[in-house]
Each structure stands twice: as structure tokens, then as C-alpha cells.
Amino acid sequence: GAGVSQSPSNKVTEKGKDVELRCDPISGHTALYWYRQRLGQGLEFLIYFQGNSAPDKSGLPSDRFSAERTGESVSTLTIQRTQQEDSAVYLCASSPRVSPRAYEQYFGPGTRLTVT
Amino acid sequence: AQSVTQLDSHVSVSEGTPVLLRCNYSSSYSPSLFWYVQHPNKGLQLLLKYTSAATLVKGINGFEAEFKKSETSFHLTKPSAHMSDAAEYFCVVSDPPSNTGKLIFGQGTTLQVKP
Numbered sequence: 001g002a003g004v005s006q007s008p009s010n011k012v013t014e015k016g017k018d019v020e021l022r023c024d025p026i027s028g029h030t031a032l033y034w035y036r037q038r039l040g041q042g043l044e045f046l047i048y049f050q051g052n053s054a055p056d057k058s059g060l061p062s063d064r065f066s067a068e069r070t071g072e073s074v075s076t077l078t079i080q081r082t083q084q085e086d087s088a089v090y091l092c093a094s095s096p097r098v099s100p101r102a103y104e105q106y107f108g109p110g111t112r113l114t115v116t
Numbered sequence: 117a118q119s120v121t122q123l124d125s126h127v128s129v130s131e132g133t134p135v136l137l138r139c140n141y142s143s144s145y146s147p148s149l150f151w152y153v154q155h156p157n158k159g160l161q162l163l164l165k166y167t168s169a170a171t172l173v174k175g176i177n178g179f180e181a182e183f184k185k186s187e188t189s190f191h192l193t194k195p196s197a198h199m200s201d202a203a204e205y206f207c208v209v210s211d212p213p214s215n216t217g218k219l220i221f222g223q224g225t226t227l228q229v230k231p
Contacts, residue, residue, distance in 0.1 A: 035219075041224070042224050045220070
């Protein structure tokens, strides 16, 4: 079946502009995560959505970052007034959160964001 | 708090020789541990996972890892390296699914395989 998809695959933007990144999770997956991967580093957790519960925003690095998810479908990550340190690959993952696969997360290909 | 430490940022082996990638973890819960692999310009792929069942876990492509609670380690091994194993490897601990289930990644180990 279809995996997690993300768009755009690449985004180049000027410092100070807003960007919006999109994630389409696997159908039926109730949990959705956003992570950021800076060059040469591991992934950093940003935000977590589970069904209709309040999202866990504890990983968002500043108030310029926000994310939304409609029900158990598409999610968008928005970065306002982008800065050069926002340059990274932004990865989305979804999870069924149902035993025995509750721990499994399926990653999208990522969006490579470059802020010039 | 939970964390993982990958003890080597770069490992170089010759094709056909054993691979050892080291990982130590810290967790206030009974941990769930994973190894992910990331090939250049490709997405993350789950190699194997430990979720409190057998302590020796077998994964894809001949990799395995052993959970050692006394040593707080979860090292990744493979008996014989192949050129296609060259990639970035991440040791990961999971927040419990009863909480958020978010993944906490190590900094990664680059595996180089020489012919």
C-alpha cells in the first residue's frame, strides 16, 4: 500500500519568508510525528498528533514553528519568518499505535528545506 | 528522561569482516530500542527492534542486536559486511506508546565498507 508522502521534496526559500510543509500519513494510522534532521545529525522530535487529542508540541524549537492536523489525515508544518538555522530535512512519520505494531513508525522521504 | 549515545561517529571495516556499532541507552522506563539505517539520499528504514521480548533481536540484511540491561547497551552486529551496508545507522529509544511513542535518536554512526 501507499507509504507516508511529503511535499514538496525540496524547498528553497529566502530568509524571513514563511514556508508550509505537508505530510500525508498512511491511511488508518492514528499517530503522526514531525522530526527535523540537521546535516550530519540524528533526528530531533518536533511535534506529535494522536487522534483528536491535544498535540504534544514540546519539541518545537520556537514560536515560529506550528503544525496542524485535520482528524487522522493530512498534517502541515508551518515555519514563519524562516532563519538560516531552520535549514534541515523535515521528516514526517505515522504509526498505527495498535499492538503489536504500536512502536513502529513509518517515515516519509522528507522535505529538504534550504533558507538562503 | 531517555537518551541514547552512539559511541562511534564513524566505523570503517573491510568487506567480509564483522561489523560492530555500539550504543548505550538511558531510560527511566523499561526501554524499547531500535536501530534504523539511512542510505544516502534515501529514507529511514527500520533494521530491528527490541520491545521486551527476546534479548537477542534479529533484523533485516543479517543484522542483529543484543539488549544487555546490566550494561545498558544495545550494540548492532553483523558477521560479514557487504558493500551495500555502507550507510548511516541510528540507535533509537522510544517514549512508551502509552505516552507519546516519540523516538529519541542518537547522533548516528557512519559505516564505511572498504573493498
